[in-house]
Amino acid sequence: NGKVSVAVTGEQTGLIQSAADLGLLPIGWEFAGLDSIRMGLEAEKGDDTLFTGELVFQDLAFQNQDSSSMGEKVSLGVKIDGKLDPAGLIIAADTAINLDQGEVLYDRFYFNLKENPFFCSSKWSYNLRGRHLQLSNLRLGLEDILTLHINGSILKRGPDWRFDLSSKIPRIPLKPLFSHFILEPFKTEKPFLSGLDVEGAVAADLKFTGTGAKWTAKGFFRWYKGALLSADHGMSLKGIDLSLPLWYRNRMGKNPLERLKGVLSIRSMNLSLLPEQGLDLSLNAGPNLLAIPSPTLLKVPGGKIRVGPVAIKGLTWTSPSVNTSLTIDSVKIAPLLAGVWNRAVRGTINGKLDPIDFIKGNLKTAGEIRAKVFDGDVIFSDLGASGLFAGTPVFKVNARWKNLSFSELTAGTSFGRIEGVLNGYAKNLEIAHGQPQKFDLLLETVERDGTPQRISVKAVDNIAQIGGG
Structure with a gap:
């Protein structure tokens, strides 16, 4: 009647070894397991050819050369049911793959397939003449x-x-x-x-x-x-x-x-x-770019600061970069130092850092921040950091100060009483583990009419300790 049916079944057929002999398995990998196979084909002249197949591996084990990828006692099932249109040379099929037993390690990712089975299924068609694959609801994932x-x-x-x-x-x-x-x-x-x-x-x-x-x-x-x-x-x-x-x-x-x-x-x-x-x-996003197009106002102790706009470039590359800015306008110092200084400190902070660039774990800035405090000015510039993603980041800054009142600065502290006017700088200051590890420091008093220049013994001792490390 022009109809042909074929059925093939087998168990422990040595399919893994055959695939290795034919070079179908990755070089350097080891595979072992029990297999069973079932295939069927039904063809009739002038009609579609129907086919079905099922491949099952039990106790499947595999491992690559450096053991960074491996599996043990894996249960793998592959099933396909489809048809071939001989006139149009179009294959249409339903396919399903399931791994529901065993354990798999891929690099640092571990999966218990009994607890979270892997599944994959899809309806698809392939036009052999046009070499066109159409996928319909390919569904894959890990259960739960x-x-x-x-x-x-x-x-x-x-x-x-x-x-x-x-x-x-x-x-x-x-x-x-x-x-x-x-x-x-x-x-x-x-x-x-x-x-x-x-x-x-x-x-x-x-x-x-x-x-x-x-x-x-x-x-x-x-x-x-x-x-x-x-x-x-x-x-x-x-x-x-x-x-x-x-x-x-x-x-x-x-x-x-x-x-x-x-x-x-x-x-x-x-x-x-x-x-x-x-x-x-x-x-908003453009090609390899994510941006916050408008400045953002953030409340801080003592006032508000303005951040941005922000542009993040090269997001999917190994070294993305961030570009932004920071503006500080008349933020009160007292709330900022409330947990550090033992008395209220009068003054404000102003300034702008623009640009602020962050790339490869390193932070660089341009601009300066000025604090009007202790009857004088403290100016911070070249704020930055390196190794922010490492175990020991290093923070960097240059600072200079002028016309600071020693009496305001040391009043009520355990450092010791000092009177006078202070100028100076701390160049190339680097801080790691919360401690200064490098700096070039200058402290100098300036004569000022009506301002005495005096220092207590306690302050002298503390200064000597700083100078001696």
Whole structure:
């Protein structure tokens, strides 16, 4: 009747060894496990050819040369059901892949597949003549952690494969994602992560277009009803709602005028050096760029400061850079020194740092900050830091002071009483571990009519200790 049916089944067929002999497995990797296979084919003249297949591995073990990737007692199942249109040379199929037993380590990422099985399924079609792959609801992820949906097409045009794909992560709790992909893999290297608590739900959508050599990704990452808390660092961010625009391009080109626009809203922001306050920011993104286009007013003890605009460039590169500025206008000193100085200090701080540049863990600034205090002026410039992401960051500053009243400066302190007018500087001051490690210091008194120049014995002793290290 012109109909053909074929069925093939097998167990422990040595499929892994056969794949190794044919060079189908990665060089240097070791594989072992029990396999079973089932295949079926049904063809009839003038009609579609139906096919089915199922491949199962039990107790699968694998390992690369340096043991940075390995798996033990893994259960892997692959299933496909489809048909071939012989006239149009179109294959259409449903495919599913599941790993639901065993343990897998990839670099520093560990997965218990019994607790969080990996799954992947999709409907797809492939036009053999046009070399056109169409994906319909490709769904993959780790159960109870992450799910990703992908739809779109991949098309061969000349020497290049062109793709137009839409991906979506539906709304999921943030805590399991943070634990598996950030906290556990990096907490030894970044100890501060252990004291970090996150809350809320996240989602994302990205559209990928282009070719393998030149492509673009655009979309949004969203954080709903979030919180970021760290008691160790005195940080509390609550009521976070974020729509973060993302735009990546793997090759530089002409920058378009359009921007992706997003927002960040924080109901309550409580940081160690700032009073509690809310925050609302507008965000926009261009190719490899994220910006806060408007200045941001922040309350500080004694007044307000203005930060920005802010531009973050090269976000997806190994060395992103941040450019911004800081303006301080008549901020009162007394509240800033309330926890440091044992009495109220009159005075204000003014100045502007522009630009402020941050790259590769190093901070550089231009401009100066001037404090009118102790009847004189203290001017800070060249504020910066190096190794901010290292274990021992170094903070740097140049400072000079003029016409400071010694009596105002030392009154009520344990340093000892001094009278007179002080000028001087601290050049190339470097501070590490909370202690000065390098500086060029000059302290000099200036004669001033009506101002005595006197110093107590206690102050002399303390100055001698500073000079002697």
